[in-house]
Amino acid sequence: MEALLQHFHEAVITETDVEQLKKLILQLAFQGKLIRKDQNDEPVSLLFTRILEERQRLIKEKKIKKEKPLPPISLEEMPYLLPTGWEWERIGNVVKVISGYAFKSGDFSDSDGIKSIKITNIGVGNFVFGTTANLPKEFIHEYKEYLVFENDILIALTRPYIKDGLKVCLCPKSYNQTLLNQRVASLRGLFSGVLNEYVFYYFNSPIVLDYVKNYSRTMNQPNLSINSLKRLPIPLPSYETQVRVSNRIKELFAICDSLKEEIKQKEQSSSIMNKSIFKRIEDYNNPSQIQDLQLVVENIKHFCNTKEDIELLRKSILSLAIQGKLIKQVPTDEPVTVLLKKIKEEKEKLIKEKKIKKEKEFPQITDEEKPFELPPGWEWTRLKEVTYNLGQKKPDKKFTYIDVGLINKEKGVISEGAQTNILLPEEAPSRARKIVKKGSVIYSTVRPYLLNIAIVNQDFKHEPIVSTAFAVLNTFNGIENKYLYYYLRSQPFIDYVEGMMVGMAYPAINEANFYKGCLPLPPTNEQKHIVEKVDQLMILCDQLEANIEQSKQEADKLMQAVLQEASSVKKEVLS
Incomplete structure (x- = not known):
């Protein structure tokens, strides 16, 4: 605990860290390390004597049944040794432990009656309210031994734990005097020297979770027997100490909850602020776009604290890049109109040589299709006007098949696994048809929002053939394929594609609409400079993301080290 207090702000930085801290508090509490020993407390042996006397009295009064004595706890069963x-x-x-009754499905109805508690009501630390299934009113007398009362501790016996923790909660006031269904157990304090709150806190501790995991029978799902539950060891001090431990837990949990709320509000405020500034950066009508980006870069530690923030920064960079706002224009660059004329000549030459097919021309771009104003020297053009594809073929020899699953969309490349995805012609899927070459840009038109886009940047021993799920773009001289790749990932083009998608289960954009998309085209030299600048900034983003991940790992390591320190008291005598 001292280590955590010394490094509090480094270790507890997320809501998950706060939950880990709560587990640590509970673990320390039931090792007797949260409070000082009070010499005036009565010996715990007197508590056990009173409990035994009360039990015998209740049996004699027929309020509880006499049960087979549980065996003494062996040293091996003790998770750790306790303080004096x-x-x-x-x-x-x-406590009194009750296992629920297997009521018949026909007993339940929606009509008025007695509420029942089912296993679906038991959550991790909270009661799950849902559709109420009632039992006949007369069952309250017939099955009175299965009655549950407010603040009884409830625990699931089938699949008693999930990733979030142990499924244990308190019975709420609205379920007072209800009937307990099968595979749920209730624990009720009957003896004056055992504090219900203390027992409930204990059941929320990692100690009980470990016990349940160890003693649950596992076939298809873990099951805790009622006998194993009854045999659970609990560390008991005097009643006065139970009260002090519970109060200390409550006090520390209040601090944790306050800290969690503080972290939550800080994250929300940060998120609102970040989304606002990045929204401004992507606003085409904002004259201060580049100044806003500069503000983010100069205060990167404040604006980019999460991976989501970094992703917003990447989007902003691309948005500014394809608007021509990341670098200065050079007046001496060859105008794009000249470049487009050269591309037209090159296209006619390829058609004449029958290397590509002549296709129907798209109409002129209207002002409504232009999402923003371009810098001087740039031109709007359609994708089909500056790219071409090599057509399709049915494989007739051994080939390398590239499907959507082989795209590394984060890096924009084809995964190394493609090199070994070699197929014979007779093994070719019906979708293995499209021809590509080194330098081709491929774009998945099926579920395009996943951004499965890549540049074919490697050589293959066997001819590469890609799936018909891809649109293939080969660039003419003067068009940088990396500039095209970045544009296809930018928000303006994403917005265009989303407006053209059809389908529900597998939304897609057809190729005619895809190639009809508009491209803001700068001069060739400017394309190169934009790509260089974006590459540099994307490397910065990657480094920032790596730093965030490293900081998170360091915080996680510190928290785990503290938890291990707390666990090291096992088998030590605490005094």
Whole structure:
């Protein structure tokens, strides 16, 4: 605990860290490390004597049944040794444990009756309210031994734990005097020397979770037997100490909750601020776009604290890049109109040589299709006007098949696994048809929002053939394929594609609409400079993301180290 207090702000930085801290508090509490020993407390042996006397009285009054005595706790069963004045005892010896009754499905109805508690009501630390299934009113007398009362501790016996923790909660006031269904157990304090709140906190501790995991029978799903539950060891001090431990837990949990809320509000405020500034950066009508980006870069630690923030920064960079706002224009660059004329001549030459097919021309771009104003020297053009594809073929020899699953969309490349995805012609899927070459840009038109886009940047021993799920773009001289790649990932083009998608289960954009998309085209030299600048900034983003991940890992390591330190008291005598 001292290590955590010394490095508090480094270790507890997320809501998950706060939950880990709560587990640590509970673990320390039931090791007797959260409070000082009070010499005036009565010996715990007197508590056990009173519990035994009360039990015998209740049996004599026929308020509880006499049960087979539980065996003493062996040293091997003790998770750790306790401080002086504390003793291990079986939970079944200090509270009443009831297992639910297997009511028939026909007993339940929506009509008025007695509420029932089912396993679906038991959550991790909270009661799950849902559709109420009632039992006949007369069952309250017939099955009175299965009645549950407010603040009884409830625990699921089938699949008693999930990733979030142990499924244990308190019975709420609205379910007072209800009937307990099968595979749920209730624990009720009957003895004056056992504090219900103390027991409930204990059941939320990692100690009980570990016990349940160890003693749950696992076939298809874990099951905890009622006998194993009764045999659970619980560390018991005097009643006065139970009260002080519970109060200390409550006090520290209040601090944790306050800290969690502080972290949550900070994250929300940060998120709102970040989304606002990045929205401004992507606003085409904002004259201060580049100044806003500069503000983010100069205060990067404040604006980019999460991977989501970094992703917003990447989007902003691309948005500014394809608007021509990341670099200065050079007046001496060859105008794009000249470049487009050269591309037209090159295209006619390829058609004449029958290397590509002549295709129907698209109409002129209207002002409504232009999402923003371009810098001087740039031109709007359609994708089809500056790219071409090599057509399709049915494989007739061994080939390398590239499907959507082989795209590394984060890096924009084809995964190394493609090199070994070699197929014979007779093994070719019906979708293996499109021809590509080194330098081709491929774009998945099926579920395009996943951004499965890549540049074919490697050589293949066997001819590469890609799936018909891809649109293939080969660039003419003067068009940088990396500039085209970045544009296809930018928000303006994403917005265009989303407006053209059709389908529900597998939304897609057809190729005619895809190639009809508009491209803001700068001069060739400017394309190169934009790509260089974006490459540099994307490397910066990658480094920032790596730093965030490293900081998170360091915080996680510190938290785990503290938890391990707390666990090291096992088998030590605490005094």
